[in-house]
Amino acid sequence: MFKMSSITLSNSSIGAKHPCFIIAEAGVNHNGDLNLAKKMIDAAAQAGVDAVKFQYIRANRLYVENAGIFRNQWNEEMDIYKVWKKTEMPSSWLPELSSYCQQNNLLFFTSVFDEKSVDEVDPYVSLYKIGSSELTHIPLLQKVAKTGKPIIFSIGGAELTEVQEAVQAIKAEGNTQIGMLYCVVTYPAPLEEANVKAVKTLQQLFPDIVIGYSDHSFNPIQVPAAAVYQGAKIIEKHFTLSRNLEGIDHKMSLEPSELKAMVEAIRTTEQDMKLGKEPRVSIDNKVFGKGDIKLTAEQNELIQFVRRKIFSLKDIPEGERFTSENSAVLRPGNRTKTVELESSVPLHPRDYEQVLHSTARKNIPALSILCTEDITAAP
DSSP: OOOOOEEEOSSOEEETTSOOEEEEEEETTTTTOHHHHHHHHHHHHHHTOSEEEEEEOOGGGTBOTTOOEEEOTTSOEEEHHHHHHHTOOOTTHHHHHHHHHHHTTOEEEEEEOSHHHHHHHGGGOSOEEEOGGGTTOHHHHHHHHTTTSOEEEEOTTOOHHHHHHHHHHHHTTTOOOEEEEEOOOSSSOOGGGOOTTHHHHHHHHOTTSEEEEEEOSSOSSHHHHHHHHTTOSEEEEEBOSOTTSOSSSGGGSBOHHHHHHHHHHHHHHHHHHHTTOOOSSOOOGGGTOOOOOOOOHHHHHHHHHHSOEEEESSOBOTTOBOOTTTEEEEBOGGGHHHHHHTTOOBOOGGGHHHHTTEEESSOBOTTOBOBGGGEEEOO
């Protein structure tokens, strides 16, 4: 039996002896329509989840503008910057959605992707989510940790050393209310790659952190139920009102009836565990995996597209000091390949504070990935 921490919220707790905390991931499936967002909250409440999470995205603070074309699992090509630009949630929605969730006895919170967004959403949330692609975005982790509010982050596509660094960055700010979700960054994730035993692995490695699972598979029941059986105290799953809606995430999301079935499977599994019984829910053994924490080749390829780098935002002449106006930590998209061809070493997001105390060693074109040879310590 593993010792587990708890996350304390205003009127509930997550972890330890508490029921599994179930998050309906609305994400960006609102399609820019406030009424659709509210209908999603209604559906989530009817399904019996504990929380609804949206993604608060600003495209110009997420990807470099010329990030390029992305081909998804359905072989559809899209300009990744334009796609995320269309998903932006107006900040004016935040108080209304927060209040609407409260009326439905649901916790409202969001994923955040940049430091400025933390300031914008903070008055309306009591909990934060950091997506797996932002795990190495250390400045963002530090900013969220400083709010003192609980943080749940996903670790799909991360090496164990990166997970440990993320935990240390949060704790260094005095924040110990942490939840960690294992996930597979394949969309949708095949059941044979689910590796649900990773929940127990993470419990052993991080006994003071609440461990859960963010499931990207199509099946509404098998992976969530198996994860709970392994001890997961948080389950997160994307949902939509209809997979026929247009948008980047609808096709890989559960519909309302499936979301409800997932909640019922989780609660049934919890009841069976209390009675010391095997789960009544049918679970294929292939979802359990070996429990190791490592990247597949496919996940590694995706991570290179989304893993943050430090960019110049404009032409920076030799000798000019780096500032938050002329540089930023952004996702590179296809621009990573340019750096690889030049055999340069890109700076890590953790180095951004150092960059802001440095000057350009040479003339740097706009929208370049900053590398070690581009900076020199400021006098």
